[in-house]
Amino acid sequence: xxxxxxxxxxxxxxxxxxxxxxxxxxxxxxxxxxxxxxxxxxxxxxxxxxxxxxxxxxxxxxxxxxxxxxxxxxxxxxxxxxxxxxxxxxxxxxxxxxxxxxxxxxxxxxxxxxxxxxxxxxxxxxxxxxxxxxxxxxxxxxxxxxxxxxxxxxxxxxxxxxxxxxxxxxxxxxxxxxxxxxxxxxxxxxxxxxxxxxxxxxxxxxxxxxxxxxxxxxxxxxxxxxxxxxxxxxxxxxxxxxxxxxxxxxxxxxxxxxxxxxxxxxxxxxxxxxxxxxxxxxxxxxxxxxxxxxxxxxxxxxxxxxxxxxxxxxxxxxxxxxxxxxxxxxx
Amino acid sequence: xxxxxxxxxxxxxxxxxxxxxxxxxxxxxxxxxxxxxxxxxxxxxxxxxxxxxxxxxxxxxxxxxxxxxxxxxxxxxxxxxxxxxxxxxxxxxxxxxxxxxxxxxxxxxxxxxxxxxxxxxxxxxxxxxxxxxxxxxxxxxxxxxxxxxxxxxxxxxxxxxxxxxxxxxxxxxxxxxxxxxxxxxxxxxxxxxxxxxxxxxxxxxxxxxxxxxxxxxxxxxxxxxxxxxxxxxxxxxxxxxxxxxxxxxxxxxxxxxxxxxxxxxxxxxxxxxxxxxxxxxxxxxxxxxxxxxxxxxxxxxxxxxxxxxxxxxxxxxxxxxxxxxxxxxxx
Numbered sequence: 001x002x003x004x005x006x007x008x009x010x011x012x013x014x015x016x017x018x019x020x021x022x023x024x025x026x027x028x029x030x031x032x033x034x035x036x037x038x039x040x041x042x043x044x045x046x047x048x049x050x051x052x053x054x055x056x057x058x059x060x061x062x063x064x065x066x067x068x069x070x071x072x073x074x075x076x077x078x079x080x081x082x083x084x085x086x087x088x089x090x091x092x093x094x095x096x097x098x099x100x101x102x103x104x105x106x107x108x109x110x111x112x113x114x115x116x117x118x119x120x121x122x123x124x125x126x127x128x129x130x131x132x133x134x135x136x137x138x139x140x141x142x143x144x145x146x147x148x149x150x151x152x153x154x155x156x157x158x159x160x161x162x163x164x165x166x167x168x169x170x171x172x173x174x175x176x177x178x179x180x181x182x183x184x185x186x187x188x189x190x191x192x193x194x195x196x197x198x199x200x201x202x203x204x205x206x207x208x209x210x211x212x213x214x215x216x217x218x219x220x221x222x223x224x225x226x227x228x229x230x231x232x233x234x235x236x237x238x239x240x241x242x243x244x245x246x247x248x249x250x251x252x253x254x255x256x257x258x259x260x261x262x263x264x265x266x267x268x269x270x271x272x273x274x275x276x277x278x279x280x281x282x283x284x285x286x287x288x289x290x291x292x293x294x295x296x297x298x299x300x301x302x303x304x305x306x307x308x309x310x311x312x313x314x315x316x317x318x319x320x321x322x323x324x325x326x327x328x329x330x331x
Numbered sequence: 332x333x334x335x336x337x338x339x340x341x342x343x344x345x346x347x348x349x350x351x352x353x354x355x356x357x358x359x360x361x362x363x364x365x366x367x368x369x370x371x372x373x374x375x376x377x378x379x380x381x382x383x384x385x386x387x388x389x390x391x392x393x394x395x396x397x398x399x400x401x402x403x404x405x406x407x408x409x410x411x412x413x414x415x416x417x418x419x420x421x422x423x424x425x426x427x428x429x430x431x432x433x434x435x436x437x438x439x440x441x442x443x444x445x446x447x448x449x450x451x452x453x454x455x456x457x458x459x460x461x462x463x464x465x466x467x468x469x470x471x472x473x474x475x476x477x478x479x480x481x482x483x484x485x486x487x488x489x490x491x492x493x494x495x496x497x498x499x500x501x502x503x504x505x506x507x508x509x510x511x512x513x514x515x516x517x518x519x520x521x522x523x524x525x526x527x528x529x530x531x532x533x534x535x536x537x538x539x540x541x542x543x544x545x546x547x548x549x550x551x552x553x554x555x556x557x558x559x560x561x562x563x564x565x566x567x568x569x570x571x572x573x574x575x576x577x578x579x580x581x582x583x584x585x586x587x588x589x590x591x592x593x594x595x596x597x598x599x600x601x602x603x604x605x606x607x608x609x610x611x612x613x614x615x616x617x618x619x620x621x622x623x624x625x626x627x628x629x630x631x632x633x634x635x636x637x638x639x640x641x642x643x644x645x646x647x648x649x650x651x652x653x654x655x656x657x658x659x660x661x662x
Contacts, residue, residue: 032413
């Protein structure tokens with residue numbers, strides 16, 4: 001394996017090219033980056049850290065790790081309705097991490113940042129005796145006063161989710177051999193969903209016009225809908241049968257219904273959960289179509305609770321389902 | 332030792348109070364923070380990561396670690412002439428780090444952020460099987476187009492440095508028993524300079540009016556002056572005898588002249604090195620007085636070199652000094 005380059009070589013060889021498209025990065029040669037924020041816009045800032053062996057598998061391909069560390073941050077911007085503008089990367093590299101791993105990682109960042117139309121503008125690169133630790137801080141813009149919040153949901157609002165839920169958790173289970181798939185295409189799809197989440201920025205930017213609240217699904221559908229419920233001070237009911245599943249996930253669930261825990265509590269989906277007043281329902285389909293994102297209604301806001309707020313998962317008969325050893329079952 | 336709180340308790344107990352003063356932090360309860368950037372200002376963004384055992388000692392007091400992780404970032408803002416506005420903290424905590432360590436760390440952050448008049452606005456907190464890893468991203472403002480850069484030095488400019496140089500490197504040497512001090516007050520002073528660097532933001536914000544280039548000293552005086560020289564495409568001569576030393580550092584050097592390597596190459600000073608055109612020299616003293624920062628002229632920009640640039644350290648007779656096993660000696 002190639003010898004590990006030093007800090008300055010790393011920056012020159014792998015990261016300066018990722019900053020070349022943004023004048024404010026100053027080519028990663030100065031003490032900080034300079035960013036313009038247009039008049040009338042607010043800056044939206046989010047930071048997420050991924051640790052090897054904790055948030056991703058040491059065996060994950062470097063390009064997938066790059067895609068993920070950018071996507072989890074862009075997903076937070078999407079949940080605020082912000083348009084992505086730039087990001088910083090602070091990386092702590094293990095001393096024995098091969099240079100070609102870093103090259104693959106930089107290649108994955110290039111693909112991901114081109115897809116999101118943003119550039120690297122700064123950061124830090126240090127050595128660590130511990131696991132690879134990656135922090136991205138993502139910066140976006142939103143019309144001042146117009147950001148989507150977790151706290152705006154009201155009784156009567158409908159609850160929607162983008163994409164499909166549970167794929168990433170099943171993909172992780174397949175990679176760790178906790179789960180088996182008969183079908184190679186299903187396996188490849190689910191692993192891809194784990195490795196390369198697609199942040200829903202196009203949708204999020206459109207939701208600011210009419211959604212009452214939003215959050216992205218990182219901890220799991222029930223947990224994150226719960227965060228939204230708590231911040232809004234409302235109760236939410238989700239119809240389990242309406243939660244959108246991919247064909248691959250349906251195939252696995254048909255053979256092993258106990259995997260439902262992966263669907264509702266698995267996390268790593270990086271889809272958006274959002275609430276919409278009844279008066280604006282016709283705008284959801286337009287936003288979905290304009291952003292090329294599938295969107296599904298999965299429930300409703302059932303009541304005002306003040307400072308608390310909770311999510312109930314209901315079966316087809318409207319009965320409460322309960323979490324049980326990682327799965328969900330009828331009472 | 333108290334049991335380690337979970338992520339949400341950590342945020343509630345220790346970090347939400349640090350965000351209470353900034354409405355845009357949204358109480359650390361949403362997906363991202365919202366920041367206003369005033370018209371006519373540019374946003375200045377910098378990120379630095381500290382790893383336990385690499386960038387600070389595992390035995391350093393938690394409040395000192397907090398002070399340092401904020402100060403190293405504020406120092407980057409100072410070097411750009413920016414006024415600090417807010418920061419994010421992304422922390423990867425070892426599972427066995429006691430809760431009272433984190434409490435001490437949060438207390439240190441409180442002191443440091445109050446001193447800098449800024450607030451925490453977001454971030455992330457995760458677990459790691461490796462060493463404590465702390466990333467701060469600091470955000471500041473500067474008049475658009477007016478940021479201090481490393482690249483503006485010109486032949487004839489004078490070179491200045493703030494504060495005193497070498498204290499922190501000697502403080503580290505004392506903590507690791509590489510160096511001994513006879514005098515307890517000297518030792519305490521130098522250790523404090525290592526533990527609690529003072530970012531020079533008041534000075535930096537005034538330098539934008541007349542300095543031609545600036546950088547902060549993190550890698551060492553010669554190395555960082557070298558970065559400035561390279562980015563400006565100039566040669567710089569520094570008079571070794573004019574480099575400002577604290578009384579404590581002079582005491583140690585008197586007993587052990589070989590420690591000069593700690594002065595010129597030691598790093599962790601977080602002082603500013605900056606260049607000033609001859610026409611603006613009278614403004615240096617005014618900026619120093621107004622910001623309560625000592626400033627010393629240590630050399631000059633001697634010539635234009637195009638894409639290269641280097642620093643020469645000269646003795647009292649104007650002869651080149653050379654680095655030798657960590658120390659500096661006359662040829």
